Amino acid sequence: MxxxxxxxxxxxxxxxxxxxxxxxxxxxxxxxxxxxxxxxxxxxxxxxxxxxxxxxxxxxxxxxxxxxxxxxxxxxxxxxxxxxxxxxxxxxxxxxxxxxxxxxxxxxxxxxEDLSDSRSKITLSYPSKLLVKRQDSDNGGLLLDSSDGGISLMTLRLTDIKPGQIDNLYNSLANDEKSQVTYNFKKTDLFIISGNRGTGKFYARYEQRGSEIRGYDLIWEGDRDKDMGPISVMISNSFYPFGYDEPQEDPTYPTLQALLQSEDQKRGTSQSGGSAPRQQPAEGQGSGQAAGATDPRKGGTVFTYDYQPPKSPELQRAYEFVKETDALRQIPEISAMDGMFKMPRPLQFVAGECGTVNAFYSPDNSAIVLCYEMVDSLVREGHALAKKTGGGSDFQTAYVKQNLRFIMLHETGHALIDILALPSTGREEDAVDQLAAVVIMLNNWDQESTDQVVANLKLVALWFSLQGGGGQDDGMARYADEHSLSEQRYFNLLCILYGRDPERYAEIVQNGLLPEARAGRCRAETVKIFEAWSTLLIPHFASGVQGDTAEAQPQQEAEPEDPYKTLGK
Incomplete structure (x- = not known):
């Protein structure tokens, strides 16, 4: 996406x-x-x-x-x-x-992405979400096909070739009676040729060096020409049959970065954090993904998820962990909200390399980005804390997963405020902290015990405390930040948890985790928070979700059940 x-x-x-x-x-x-x-x-x-x-x-x-x-x-x-x-x-x-x-x-x-093809040994990039079927070809390379067989890319490597044999290959393709050549480019040791082949299209490019010929043949159905024309040009641009002649450096975009930062400052988008490409794929350049599709069960707009391979080797393990566990999609509250809302544009969840420890929502691209640097930081913090406390691998795993859970729900709050145009009369950072805590409690009300919920939110509070610091070098900066102080976020979380059901969570006060003076106000605070988020979100529920809400949660004058519980269904 x-x-x-x-x-x-x-x-x-x-x-x-x-x-x-x-x-x-x-x-x-x-x-x-x-x-x-x-x-x-x-x-x-x-x-x-x-x-x-x-x-x-x-x-x-x-x-x-x-x-x-x-x-x-x-x-x-x-x-x-x-x-x-x-x-x-x-x-x-x-x-x-x-x-x-x-x-x-x-x-x-x-x-x-780059094609890993050890058989042909060529360097090439290709659309991995389009060409999903892969097998060895009969010509020393790979055969990649789309799921419906309408697009095919074959790489080739011929060895023990005599000088000038590439001319024979060119003549064979150019004079094929089944093909109509509409473009050709020929030099002594290489050629490009394209045109019509039956009811479809083709694009072939080959090069000879010494005793080898390497290249590829791309074919597609004629009704896909609008999409495949640019794809064929981009594949050709990425084609280096014998590898790069010179070492390649990672691309940098300093001027575009400066322009983007200047534009964001003009639009006032920096509060939500991060930036992403603003332009969606043009019509006809579809990805094959159902961006903006609706969930047939809930009737709302579905989310999309993507895990982008990092360039930095040190982030490879973070990438593998997130991808193998499908960490974005498997967050239970996000799974519950997926397809729940009627949204004017789809919401994307993307994991990628960012160059800094962070997670953010980009309003210009309706994308929530989880940086692998953040994942790596949590893994290392959890490991160090486990060694210090003797908590072992279970503690480390819980620390990583529960903080990723809260972080992504926090950013989902930013996304919902933006995409659904929800009002935020107070500090938005505090509001989305509240939403994250609310949905964790509601979605797992019956699945997690009191001890589990408390333990999970304590791990989040522990992460808050590690981010706080409050050293002398911070000056006034930490008080000017759009986030509340980490210590405040810690007590706010515990207050919401206690206020949801003071009897069930009495141990929070009994164990001294939350001062009694604050606890006395938590019930009223929490009711307001739940009512506020329910009032804001319910009008955006898809019809199927609203029906479930009305049926499952009849109003009661004394203390109506919270309709927000539908988040857990």
Missing amino acids: AIAALVLCALIGWVSPGVAQTTGTSNPYAAPTDPAALEDLLNVHEKKLLQEGLIWLGFYNGWADGAFARGTRDAIWRWQQENDATPTGHIDGPQALKLAGVALSIRDSLGW
């Missing part, structure tokens, strides 16, 4: 504080208003990204090489003209962000 991913995080290299209490960085660049001046600031990676956006939108079919030559200028001109902008052939700041967002969003929607 778009979430994405950022990358999501890859584009910006920074995130504003969400749950994690981090400090934003200052903008090192001025945002030039003159397009020519802006293009002078763009590095080669940024220019490649903008060319990629033009490819995905169908305006450019050349090399994404970072050189803004005649073909790129013509593509920019046509794109500007069709989008009611003054056609100049030069990119301004908002246009640069839009094209970059398109590129990153569609990459994410297609699962664009």
